[in-house]
């Protein structure tokens with residue numbers, strides 16, 4: 001299994017970074033840490049990461065414009081080959097350019113049950129409000145501070161006599177477990193059959209008069225009362241493969257595709273020479289390409305009247 005490459009950004013202690021890093025030592029962990037970077041060269045977390053053999057980068061942001069500093073960090077992340085970014089106590093507001101560049105690829109951990117208590121001083125605010133539980137959240141980073149879809153949360157009971165410090169210490173234990181688990185789920189979600197099927201479904205059902213049915217246990221997409229243009233196969237006859245089958249649009253296209261990329265394309269059993277299987281479980285699916293293939297497949301089977309409508313629509 002290809003492990004997802006994660007860059008972690010910290011500002012200080014880096015205990016969440018350490019938790020992510022130690023979890024990644026398990027062979028079954030679907031991510032690896034490729035870089036730990038900090039906006040303070042003396043951040044204690046950097047020394048810890050370096051001692052574990054992880055590449056580190058530390059530079060103060062002082063004297064640099066926000067976007068300028070973010071460009072430096074971005075370049076470091078890319079040079080390290082990071083696919084994802086995990087913010088772990090990174091005490092910097094991010095420029096919109098940086099957030100945009102890592103859209104849906106950057107997570108953060110926050111010590112509250114979001115949407116409650118965004119920003120700082122979260123533990124005291126939870127105690128002062130008389131809440132029964134505080135906790136922590138992992139969310140996708142968007143332009144707004146501590147906003148963005150929440151991926152996972154752990155509630156932590158507030159004890160009588162808790163101070164901000166005692167509560168923070170207990171929440172930190174929950175943070176260390178939640179972050180690694182959530183990050184692991186996040187980097188593998190694009191390989192999960194349900195996620196892949198939904199993605200195919202979204203594209204396929206956007207075609208004129210497309211409908212989904214189930215045939216031979218496989219979800220498939222066709223023109224209503226007409227022929228099918230896409231099949232979603234998931235471990236069919238125990239082959240362990242998740243793939244999309246589409247109709248090809250030229251006589252030798254199946255062979256050409258298989259020859260060009262034999263790891264991705266294959267000849268689907270029982271479908272003949274004018275269909276091709278495209279693996280969706282390799283972790284690097286180009287969804288624009290899948291959309292093009294599905295459209296071309298739809299064109300192969302769509303009745304003339306619909307094709308005319310599609311031509312008109314595509315002109316706009």
Ligand code: GRF
Nearest residue numbers: 013014015016089109110111
């Ligand atoms: C954690 O409480 C985290 O939730 C918050 O900042 C703190 C960082 O601690 N965003 P550490 O550097 O991971 O130990």
